[in-house]
Amino acid sequence: MKFENPLQGGPAIIVTRIGEAEGARGAAVALACAGSDLDRAALLIDVGGSQARPALLASAAAQKLEERLSAHLPDSRAAARGQICHLAVAAEPGGLEAASAAATAARGSTVVVHAPPELLQSLLAEGAGLRPTGVLLRADLSEERPLAALAARDLIARGLAVAVLKHRLGWVAERRALFGALPASSQGGLPARLVRRLGVLSRDTEIRIPAAAAAS
Numbered sequence: 205m206k207f208e209n210p211l212q213g214g215p216a217i218i219v220t221r222i223g224e225a226e227g228a229r230g231a232a233v234a235l236a237c238a239g240s241d242l243d244r245a246a247l248l249i250d251v252g253g254s255q256a257r258p259a260l261l262a263s264a265a266a267q268k269l270e271e272r273l274s275a276h277l278p279d280s281r282a283a284a285r286g287q288i289c290h291l292a293v294a295a296e297p298g299g300l301e302a303a304s305a306a307a308t309a310a311r312g313s314t315v316v317v318h319a320p321p322e323l324l325q326s327l328l329a330e331g332a333g334l335r336p337t338g339v340l341l342r343a344d345l346s347e348e349r350p351l352a353a354l355a356a357r358d359l360i361a362r363g364l365a366v367a368v369l370k371h372r373l374g375w376v377a378e379r380r381a382l383f384g385a386l387p388a389s390s391q392g393g394l395p396a397r398l399v400r401r402l403g404v405l406s407r408d409t410e411i412r413i414p415a416a417a418a419a420s
Contacts, residue, residue: 214312215239215337215403218328221323222343222352229253231289231342231394232318233381234373238388239314240287241406245269246289246314249303251323252295259285259383266384273395277302286384295323306352314404328362338365338402345370367398 219232229250236246237365245266250256253390257268266284273282273291280302283290293299293304307315314418317326317336328336339359345368359366373381377392388399 208397210404212291214310214314214379216307216406217317217325217338217340217402218314218324218336219316219318219340220324221350222321222341222355225342225344225348225372227378228342229243229318230373230378230381231340232316232367233290233378234238234386234394235340235399235402236288236314236316237286237384238394238399239316240265240384243312245284246316247306247310248290248415249306249315249317249375250290250292251299251303251319252331253318255281256285256290256382258282258283260306261286262384263287269310269313272311273306276309280304284384288384295320314409336364338367340367340369340398340402342369342372357368363402365402367401369394369398394419406418 211289218236219235221228232250235383236248237245242263243265245263247269262284263286266287269289270282273280273289278393280291280293291303293303293392304318315329336402341352341355345352356366356368373394374392377386377390380386380390386393389397
């Protein structure tokens with residue numbers, strides 16, 4: 205299983221959950237939004253997730269990234285949504301190979317990989333090829349504090365930036381993120397200090413979507 209990521213200076217963040225905490229996928233999409241702007245779209249790779257549909261509104265950068273992914277991966281279905289581009293891959297070696305090719309096509313953009321916890325060690329293993337710069341853990345500390353602390357210590361020892369999201373994002377924030385329209389400073393979004401800790405930055409530009417579309 206090979207997962208190569210030849211990013212040129214762009215952050216590569218793995219997002220996963222601790223225990224039964226909910227909201228890791230929403231946090232991953234929000235982080236991708238925080239790493240995007242009108243000139244460069246972030247890539248969200250959803251390992252084991254369902255394929256998203258292209259949105260009616262998407263930045264030129266997101267559309268160009270979708271086109272590059274389609275050219276490199278004709279059997280996959282990339283989707284430009286707002287300021288980010290989604291790609292779902294299977295949680296198996298073939299899917300991770302597709303993810304490697306997608307990261308190559310991203311050419312230095314922020315790459316956010318949402319993965320189930322059972323794949324975390326495989327993605328971090330030497331030779332896996334991802335070379336992540338950080339990990340975001342979605343954890344309910346009231347129930348999983350010892351496990352979260354143990355995981356964070358291990359990740360920090362590997363030289364990774366680590367952040368813990370203690371509470372799931374609200375429904376509105378998650379919906380906006382799924383449309384690629386949740387800048388880092390948005391109310392109800394990811395805390396700015398968490399985004400900075402993971403080295404994910406953007407110019408904080410925004411694509412606005414109609415309220416009716418966000419609620420659909």
